Amino acid sequence: MVRKIIEERIYSLLALLVVICVVASLTFPSTFPTFENFSQLLLNLSIDTIVAVGMMLLLISGAFDLSVGSVVAFAGCITAYLMTSLQIPVPLAITFGLLSTICIGYINGYLIAYKGINPMIQTLAMMGIVRGAALMLSGSGVQNLPYWFNAIGQSKLLGIQMPIWYMLVTVALFTFLLNKTIYFRQYYYIGGNEKAADLSGIRVDKVKMMGFVISAALAGIAGILLSSRLGAALPTMGRGLELRVITAVILGGASLSGGYGKIPGALLGALFMGIVANIMVISRVSGYWQEIILGIILIGTLWLDKALQKQYSGRK
């Protein structure tokens, strides 16, 4: 039991979260354990988590995507541009916005999987290109978005804001897909040993490319949700998101070398970062320290992980 908790990051992270929540509830009984606080906290991390699900998929296959933050901005901006400047109906504009992010993912995936360009270089370049395109489309930002568009991210269901529902659905859907379909199981094999996967009959290039398409599409959904929630599309949306998301996914049990990770880990990693940030806000820690503390937590977690694993494998 103890061993399972230590070996599976999902369980150890969950245990840690429970401890933190209990301590925070006892320390700040009037501000931390309230419905409003948690509702706000989850709303804030819903966008990150949707992007993190795609990133988790990529990290399982041994790749990552630095352009997701820019894609979030681009998806919001192009959809807003189509709706306001070109007066295109909301559903059509959203469809077109999502298709354009799928194209971005396709270009990333094609060049990485088929042409052998390094994922870091490719997505770093795409990060700049897409951010530039978002700026070009929206200038300093597009406001006064149609009512029905804003309703997507601002309405509530059962008293809970819609983005939280979208996040939960995304996490549930991809958890199911990775556990229950043989197509998505292939990502673990590719991350485990790409060459062996190819020789075992997995079409590594196709499957890898699809990972980038999915990641970009999820970032597109997140971008449309974000601009709907804000009621505006800003070219600065999602700045720094890529590193925050990678941090969350690594905390949630992924490894940069691939082969490890589970989708719920993406949610738990984001939740962990959100709760820690939330507690620091409640306890009035200065903004500068928040980033420093999060960095230390990441390094500390990975280091502890290595130490514990070593101890356990040593005892075998």
Add this chain to the structure above:
Amino acid sequence: MTHLKLHRISKAFPGVKALQAVDLDIQPGEIHALCGENGAGKSTLMNILAGNLQPDEGNVTINDQPVTIHSPQDAFGKGISIVYQHLSLVENLSVAENIFANQHPTSGWGIIQYDELYQQTELFLRQLQLDKISPRMLVSRLSPAEKQLVEVAKALSKKPSVFILDEPTASLAERETRILFDILLKLKGEGVSIIYISHRLEEVFLLADRISILKDGNYQGTFKKEDLTKDELIRRMVGREIQSLKTESYVQDEILLSVKNLTGERFRGITFQLHRGEILGLAGLIGAGRTEIARALFGADKVISGEVVLRNERLHANHPAECISKGMAYVPEERKTLGLFPEMSIQDNMIVGKLKNALHGRFYNPAKAKQLAIDSTVKLGISTPGVQQKVGNLSGGNQQKVVLAKWLLTNPDVLIVDEPTHGIDVGAKFEVYEILKTLAGQGRGIIMISSDLPELLGICDRIVVIKQGSLVGEFSRNEATEEKILAMASN
């Protein structure tokens, strides 16, 4: 005066005695050839001299002083320099920087003097008559043969008194081979001791002063070149006893796989047929192109021309997935890097060849995967506490059985196995033979690549010999002998 002397060196690895009380003495200014089959212990002996391995017993003396070689650096310090079979060059650095790695000429402040470096290299290459190679050229732009010569130059830059070469001519054409021989003869004149390992027996007789023979880790003696004929040498290298495994032949009349004029980058004009129930051996030296043929058949490498017909249907495979769906399977030579997912469980490793096996309705069912894996471990006798264990923790023999289990779950008609018993202990070897035999009995066709000749002779119905990318001969089970195959493969 003896320059380098090895006395009763023994070394054991788990399951294998690699060297047993081997003696060797090397005179200054002689070229000493070391001969033996694959697995005879030559590489182990060289790794001991290079400081990569420590002997379990025995001692090494240089100029009658007992020495212990702790590390490769230590070996350099003692004047021993080795050219390995695989290259150790950095592709993206220049020839000069590779040759003088870690010994660049520097100014007093530690700044590299590049002009001097290039000049020195040019001079050095000219001495070796390698002046066609520019010191400024990136190694990645050299041909394989030029790379091999740069490797030799790199080893010589350390001014060794004992110079060891392991199969140096494998990637060389005739012209470069001559250059290499000139270098070696010149070094010999300067009093350097040279240990030369090669499968090419002509070269051995051309170059060597004396020849030492290893067989299964046992020292078979040292002979002057004049006292030994080629046949005699082969006779002393081979003759390992392996009990004949395959008592009966399961060969059927039906032709399962027919390969016509298959040509790829490293082989050409390969034509052969495989019958149902047949075990066909591919013999040849390392680097002869056998693995490349296997990979091309399996759709993993490009085919330039030729055709492959599987059960009367022409195959045009661009990816292993197509071959697998048509009933082919391939157990690669490099188990850890190409065959396994070392960090994943036995269960996951076994199911990957045909993930559809674990579907329950439309969805993946771990319980079904687990049951299939458990059945396979029982069937193939894989000893493990459970199928959730990481494959990386298993022994080599059990790992190989996991790879075989993976392919058996795809129910293949044609199974290609590439060095299936490489690096596994004797007991597991026989289990692998048994498995292959059983599969042949079920009417599958098996192509077996192996550098272990007794193994091929023991299990195959027919053996074809590949030499430098071409099929040069064929032996039936009754006519094949180690001597004949070795003579054909190395001529």
